[in-house]
Amino acid sequence: MSDLNAAERRETVPVSLGDRSYDIHIGEGLLARAGEVVAPFLKRPLTAIVTDQNVAAAHLATLERALAAKGIRSTAIVMPPGEKTKSYQHLAELCDKLLAAGIERRDRIIAFGGGVIGDLAGFAAAILRRGVDFIQIPTTLLSQVDSSVGGKTGINSPYGKNLIGAFHQPLAVITDIALLDTLPKRELAAGYAEVAKYGLLGDADFFEWLEGAAPAIMRGDSQARIHAIRKSCEAKAQIVAEDEHETGVRALLNLGHTFGHALESATGYSQRLLHGEGVSIGMVQAFRFSERQKLCPPGTADRVARHLKSVGLPIHASQIPGELPPPATLVEIMRQDKKAQGGKLTFILARDIGEAFIARDVNEHDVLNFLTEDLRQR
Numbered sequence: 166m167s168d169l170n171a172a173e174r175r176e177t178v179p180v181s182l183g184d185r186s187y188d189i190h191i192g193e194g195l196l197a198r199a200g201e202v203v204a205p206f207l208k209r210p211l212t213a214i215v216t217d218q219n220v221a222a223a224h225l226a227t228l229e230r231a232l233a234a235k236g237i238r239s240t241a242i243v244m245p246p247g248e249k250t251k252s253y254q255h256l257a258e259l260c261d262k263l264l265a266a267g268i269e270r271r272d273r274i275i276a277f278g279g280g281v282i283g284d285l286a287g288f289a290a291a292i293l294r295r296g297v298d299f300i301q302i303p304t305t306l307l308s309q310v311d312s313s314v315g316g317k318t319g320i321n322s323p324y325g326k327n328l329i330g331a332f333h334q335p336l337a338v339i340t341d342i343a344l345l346d347t348l349p350k351r352e353l354a355a356g357y358a359e360v361a362k363y364g365l366l367g368d369a370d371f372f373e374w375l376e377g378a379a380p381a382i383m384r385g386d387s388q389a390r391i392h393a394i395r396k397s398c399e400a401k402a403q404i405v406a407e408d409e410h411e412t413g414v415r416a417l418l419n420l421g422h423t424f425g426h427a428l429e430s431a432t433g434y435s436q437r438l439l440h441g442e443g444v445s446i447g448m449v450q451a452f453r454f455s456e457r458q459k460l461c462p463p464g465t466a467d468r469v470a471r472h473l474k475s476v477g478l479p480i481h482a483s484q485i486p487g488e489l490p491p492p493a494t495l496v497e498i499m500r501q502d503k504k505a506q507g508g509k510l511t512f513i514l515a516r517d518i519g520e521a522f523i524a525r526d527v528n529e530h531d532v533l534n535f536l537t538e539d540l541r542q543r
């Protein structure tokens with residue numbers, strides 16, 4: 166057992182993908198020992214850390230020290246925080262900085278931040294010199310339970326969310342729950358939406374556990390956080406192992422996202438609506454739409470909404486500040502969704518809590534009528 170294995174409250178979740186398999190290391194205080202995980206992957210003692218200004222201010226020095234303790238020199242590339250950084254412009258800037266830092270094909274990049282940094286740095290790694298390997302050190306709840314796992318990387322386009330990207334798996338994921346202590350409460354809640362998603366899409370027992378444990382997770386109880394993160398990572402790892410490139414079952418991880426991404430796009434990827442908040446509203450909409458289509462028992466969407474509201478998440482589009490475009494525009498945006506086939510919309514709908522399914526060829530008029538009614542309410 167390595168020193169790291171012996172660390173208190175440390176768990177490992179494997180992601181089984183043949184020669185691209187990797188481990189997710191979950192624990193408290195792992196950042197200070199990150200060099201132990203990173204060093205064996207390096208061909209020479211040099212790396213680039215991609216991060217954002219907020220993460221750099223709070224945690225970069227700890228990571229740099231942890232790498233230096235293993236003799237690793239690092240160059241930090243600090244990007245602006247926020248969803249707007251997932252852009253062509255910032256991708257180009259990042260790639261040039263990685264080249265300027267002398268990152269070679271066999272070097273490794275470290276993505277140190279939330280989902281924005283993971284998606285951007287992961288995509289830069291996928292295309293730099295036709296592919297450089299990278300390691301994820303996620304710093305938000307959202308990135309610890311979702312975006313650091315599974316290899317989806319990319320940026321947004323004026324046409325929609327994540328429309329430019331690549332599948333590029335990390336070599337390892339290092340998840341330190343202590344990093345969540347500096348995360349703003351709004352961001353913590355946004356990440357919680359993706360935790361709840363795993364219960365809602367395929368594990369009613371986990372959702373029931375969350376209904377009781379949410380206050381502990383939100384106030385920082387280590388055991389509750391580690392359990393929630395481990396369960397989430399296990400659920401995602403299993404789905405990704407089955408369907409890495411989303412030809413089938415992986416689409417379930419998109420529960421709430423067709424609605425949510427349209428809202429994110431319509432609000433200009435701004436602070437008006439965080440990704441997890443869009444997912445929260447979108448999951449409630451997915452359950453309400455399922456009820457309306459008589460797929461799901463009445464009252465299910467209310468139960469989902471009650472739970473998400475209890476952690477401070479928005480559950481209805483009317484809670485988004487400012488004007489929204491009309492429903493027809495939202496449907497127009499949804500046509501760019503990557504799950505669409507032959508111009509027909511695909512949604513993740515549900516028969517009950519924990520029983521999501523992929524609904525292809527959803528009637529656009531049904532969606533439009535639903536949105537028109539839903540947006541009028543409250």
Ligand SMILES: NC(=O)c1ccc[n+]([C@@H]2O[C@H](COP(=O)([O-])OP(=O)(O)OC[C@H]3O[C@@H](n4cnc5c(N)ncnc54)[C@H](O)[C@@H]3O)[C@@H](O)[C@H]2O)c1
Nearest residue numbers: 219246279280281304305307308311312317344347348440
């Ligand atoms: N690739 C995937 O599978 C996948 C999955 C889910 C979401 N995503 C993407 O992830 C993005 C959202 O990620 P996010 O919610 O992590 O947002 P984010 O990366 O923007 O981080 C949220 C905010 O918290 C700050 N921050 C991060 N860690 C911090 C810390 N420890 N202490 C203090 N501040 C900290 C950041 O600077 C930022 O301001 C979206 O672009 C979404 O599309 C991708």
Ligand SMILES: O=C(O)C(=O)C[C@@H](O)[C@H](O)[C@H](O)COP(=O)(O)O
Nearest residue numbers: 311315317326327415418419422503
């Ligand atoms: O990993 C996946 O697969 C997901 O769908 C996870 C989502 O939470 C995440 O937001 C993802 O980036 C959405 O992917 P997209 O293909 O709909 O852009």
Ligand SMILES: [Zn+2]
Nearest residue numbers: 359422440444
């Ligand atoms: Zn998501």
